[in-house]
Amino acid sequence: MAKKPLSAWPWENLGSFKYAMYGPLAANVMYSWIYEDSYKHPWCVHILIICALRGFMHQLWNSYNNMLFLGNCRIKQQGVEFKQIDNEWDWDNFILLQGLLATMACLMFPSMDDEFPIWNTKGFITLMLLHVMVSEPLYYWMHRFFHGRYLFTHYHSLHHSSSVPHPFTAGHATFLEHLILSMVIGIPIMGSILMGSGSTSMIYGYVLGFDFMRCMGHSNVEVIHGAIFNKLPFLRYLIYTPTYHSLHHSDMGTNFCLFMPLFDAMWNTLNRNSWQLHNKITSNSGENGRVPDFVFLAHIVDVMSAMHIPFVNRSFASIPFSTRMFLLPFWPVTLMILLMMWAWSKTFLHTFYNLQGRLYQTWVVPRFGFQYFLPFAADGINKKIEEAILKADRMGVKVISLAALNKNEALNGGGTMFVNKHPQLKVRVCHGNTLTAAVIVNEILKDVKEVFLTGSTSKLGRAIALYLCRRRIRVLMLTSSTERFQKIQKEAPADTQNYLVHVTKYQAAQNCKTWIAGKWITPWEQSWAPSGTHFHQFVVPPILASRRDCTYGDLAAMRLPEDVEGLGSCEYKLERGVVHACHAGGAVHQLEGWPHHEIGPIDVDRIDLVWEAALKHGFRPVFQP
Known part of the structure; x- marks a missing residue:
């Protein structure tokens, strides 16, 4: 269906180049x-500053809205999904x-070229009167008209x-709607200026307060x-709340006001559940959130x-991570915040x-x-990991899984330390490495007959070596320790031990054209691989792709x-979902x-079992040979 006039934005095809219009x-x-x-047109400076502050205002609200760790009183429990993020991108x-x-x-x-005074009390009074008497009712009725069948559709x-x-949903609307909203926000400002009572603080204050x-x-x-x-x-x-406005999105025939529910009350469109729901959400702030069934403890x-x-x-979190130039100026600020969070611990x-139907958290x-x-x-x-496990146990979490370095064998024995210290744990501690090995x-x-394995005596390396030798695949195990190699070799069935080569x-x-990297491999070390080699890996951080003739x-x-809901961010460099x-x-x-804890050494006999269970529940491999 063709778009109606003024529904699309004139610059929607420009992408990021739209910002050139500020040029x-x-x-x-x-x-x-x-x-x-001196500035011949001082208003140019003010427009640029106000636009920057407005963007920053929305960004601050985005941050607060997504600071899930603050235990905020959430209204809707589901998360924002990728589709909504993409729709609200601009x-x-x-x-x-x-x-x-x-x-x-x-x-x-x-006359705008003349500098306004910093403050004008009369201007603020005029502006507030125009807002309440003109902008509020104008927005209310225009909003109701937009809920008519044709305009709404x-x-x-x-x-x-x-x-x-x-907060970004506030800006997600058609061009026509924002033209009208511009009139709503512009009337009090222009009215005060034309009456000779404008001031710089009035303009900044009203625009930023409106946002x-x-x-x-x-x-x-x-x-x-x-x-x-x-x-x-x-x-x-006199003032609406997030709960009040959320009811407009669930019951669209009510709560049309701009900021003041007074106008909904005057024209009989006030949702009767507004105050009760607001009281319920704020009085049960510690109870209205669901206890997660599963927690993934990342770092x-x-x-x-x-x-x-x-x-x-x-927006950045919704796409796979990569180092981007526009983030470099924020590096020092991020470091300071991280150090503060480290101190807060x-x-x-x-x-x-x-x-x-189950809630999963990271x-x-x-x-x-x-x-x-x-x-x-x-x-x-280890103290921080232990505190997280005990917190999950108190909350009633069923399983907590440890990410990458949080389950490092040298650090805590793949989670064994915590289970041995707290044998009464109800939450199941899981390193998840059985499925990693299976993948x-x-x-x-x-048709592969031989693989080269680095990090071969690690927890994952051992399991992979033992599994592959059972499939009659020759495993070249790189290790400087003969003792550790022989220990793993003795675990293999007697008739397959010769497939493990030190x-x-x-x-x-x-x-050998199949390398499995469980330990960091330098570009020089990669040079020994023949052309056409494929590097599998389970090393953190990942190895550098230095060979153009390899994959x-x-x-x-x-x-x-496919039935996952509420997911709107990518896990590190991985693609969506x-x-x-x-x-x-x-x-x-x-x-x-x-019912068991998945800790310590990987049970090789469970690799196929865990793989089949993952496929049964709808998990799918990313790479398929």
């Missing part, structure tokens, strides 16, 4: 700064539009397509406690990847999703990847079942309801 304003400011004693179009309209207004009225349904309210209220109303967390309205009932009609890799979380940048909730230990390799940091890291061995082509140099694999697999991962195999392994452990 003339920026050029004017730069020219005046370099060649003139949420800031209205800032650009209103910046252009402000530029046109300044060009039409030459062709213009307003886009805004209501967002299933979970979010603050819009973001608050579209937030999915409640910020005003019900006790305030119970003590001062008249405030209910920070480095400073750059720490920015790949929804409460920092929702609290595990924080990163994201959550629903799988087969918690993050605020520790850098390099810290796990510092001997003196081991006790502190790797099932990636190997059926090697001490990379040169031994110069004719490189990602870390072992699995695609989540894909999680690391240890994450998936813990999820399968919970779905199967297995």
Whole structure:
């Protein structure tokens, strides 16, 4: 169906190049700064600053809305999904539009070149009167008109397509809607200016205050406690709440107001459940959230990847992580925040999703990847992991799975330390490595007769070697320890022990085209691989792809079942809907309801069992040979 006039944005095909429309304003400011004693058009500076502050305002609300670890009073429990994030990608179009309209207004009225006073009390009074008497009722009635069949279908349904309210949802609307909203926000400002009572603080204050209220109303967390309205009932009609506005999205025939429910009460469109629901959400703030069935305990890799979380940048978190130039200026700020979180030392909730009707969450230990390799940091890291496990146990979590370095064998024996210390744990501790091993061995082509394995005596390396030798695949195990190799070899069936071969140099694999990296391999060491080699890997961080004539697999991962709900962020460098195999392994452990802890050495006999269970529940391999 063809789009109706004014429903699409004029610059929707420009992508990021739309920001070039700020160019003339920026050029004017730069020219005046370099060649003139004073700004000839001071409004150019103010428009640019206000636009930047408006974007920052929405970003702050996005951060607060996604700070799940604060225990906020959530209104809707489901998470924002990728589809909604993509639909709201250009949420800031209205800032650009209103910046252009402000530029046109300044060009039409030459008096704008004169500097306004910083403060004018009369202007604030005039502005508030115009807002209450003109903007509020105008928005109310225009909003009701947009809920008519024709206007809603062709213009307003886009805004209501967002299933979970979010501060960015406030800007997600059609071009026509934001033209009208620009008029609503512009009338009080222009009215005060034309009456000769304008001021710089009035313009900044009203525009940013308007955005603050819009973001608050579209937030999915409640910020005003019900006790305030119970003590001062008249405030209910003067300021709306996120709960109040959320009811408009679920019962679209009610709660049309801009910011003041008074107008809904006047014209009989106030939802009768507004105050009761608001009281319920705020009074049961500690009870309205579901206890997760499964927790994946992740950790920070480095400073750059720490920015790949929804409460920092929702859009960036929704795509696979990669180091981007625009993030470099934020590196020092991120480092400072990380150090503060390190000092605070609290595990924080990163994201959550629903799988087969069960709530799954990711918690993050605020520790850098390099810290796990510092001997003196081991006790502190284990203490944080232990606290997270005990917290999950108190909450009633069924399974907690340890990510990558959190289950390092040298650190805590793959989780064994915690289970031995707390034998009464009800929560099942799971390293998920059985499925990781299953993913790797099932990636190997059926006709492969020989593999080269680094990190061969590690927990995963041992399991992979023992499994492959049972399949009559020759395994070149790189290790400097003859004793550890012989110990693993003795675990293999007697008739397959000869398939495990001890090697001490990379040169031994110069004719082997299947490498499995469980230990970091330098570019020089990779040079011994023959052309056409495929590198499987389970090493953290992943090895560098230095050979153009070879192929490189990602870390072992699995695609989540298609019925997953509420997922809106990518797990590190993995694509959407894909999680690391240890994450998936813990999820399968919970779905199967297995009563044992999955800790310590991998049970080779369970590799096929866990693989079949994962496939049964809808998990799919990312790489298929």
